[in-house]
Amino acid sequence: MLRYLTSGESHGKSLIAILEGMPSNLYINVENINRELFRRQQGYGRGDRMKIEKDNVNILSGLRGNITIGSPIAIEIRNKDYENWKEYMKTIGEIDLQSKKVTKARPGHADLVGTLKYDFEDVRNVLERASARETAIRVAIGAICKEFLSNFNIDFTSHVVQIGKQKIKNNFSFNYIKEKSEISQVRCVDENFEKLFIDEIKRGKYEGDSLGGVFEIRIKNVPLGLGSYVHYDKKLDSVLSAHLMSIQGIKGVEFGLGFEIAFLRGSLVQDEIYYSNEKGIYRNTNNLGGIEGGVSTGEEIIIRCVMKPIPTLYKPLNSIDVNTLENYKASIERSDNCAVPAASVVAENVCAFVIAKFFIDKFSGDNMNDIIKNYKSYMERLEGRGWKKGI
């Protein structure tokens, strides 16, 4: 079973993670991991922290000469900003507890609930871990999973489809081709929309406000049969949703036509099934986004997530001092004012972990050769049943 744990505070020394369950003899290209980390740092609307950080992964164990050896993989990303925070954040020894103390909770962040739940007088003890800085290490984990999945041609893309009021309509009809884009660094859809998105973010920023939006993830070449209908925790869509909802700021997840489905009759929604000698079993539509009964259908998996506007506002909202209970405006930490493009990169990599986990569960093997053999023999069996969308 593939699993991982992460640790690390936003302004602490490092983010770290241990990934356990990766098969042996998998080649890892560190440049690919660093490229994902770079992508996560991009996008219009990010704050000044991204000018300080230049995320790179250190692989501490679990590989020899770029090849996995089946043991747990320990990874680290150093926080460059730690140099500026040492005297407040070092784990052992005397620290300055006053200068960076935060007491005015930001609505929408974990500040109030975390402070009361864990019994702190300093909100910093909460925000350091609640911060989406943690998503950097999750991207590194996902990027390792992408390395594994690329052996089976499984490919992830994402792009922004809505920022604030600016929404790409009928986004199903767009082609997802372009690599370059300031807004997304992911394959963006249309330059005109990119400009509208950027203008919307600029307007929000000018007014001291923040923005959310919607992004879409597409996963190609997932074989038919990952996940199961037999139990709630084996359903691929349920596990993907849980992992996506765990990304800071994500408030909703939909598959395929998603919430639009409510407007449509069944005859327009279900993806009808056909067979021809040439194509084998096939469908002409993919309204359900590549999952039926918690099982991948072999079609592209299409997911959309909504991210709420960033909680830290430069025109702060009403709140209280958590210690004196007096009314105050919320505190202002340096902040992004829109992070939807970054969140879409995080989401891609979070999905990569889930798909890798289900893939390894299905084609179980301790090493790449066994997994490849199991995968091929399964695909051959499906071919015998009329499924020709092969390897």
Ligand SMILES: Cc1cc2nc3c(=O)[nH]c(=O)nc-3n(C[C@H](O)[C@H](O)[C@H](O)COP(=O)(O)O)c2cc1C
């Ligand atoms: C990539 C990324 C960057 C974020 N940057 C900020 C930020 O700069 N300031 C902020 O207040 N929230 C930011 N957030 C959102 C908060 O971390 C999030 O709203 C908070 O942890 C509370 O969690 P919840 O919104 O899931 O309830 C960011 C989220 C992501 C995914």
Ligand SMILES: C=C(O[C@@H]1CC(C(=O)O)=C[C@@H](OP(=O)(O)O)[C@H]1O)C(=O)O
């Ligand atoms: C550090 C990252 O995002 C941070 C997420 C974040 C939050 O509250 O979630 C608050 C900000 O932290 P800081 O106050 O240090 O600028 C963001 O920069 C990152 O994405 O790597």
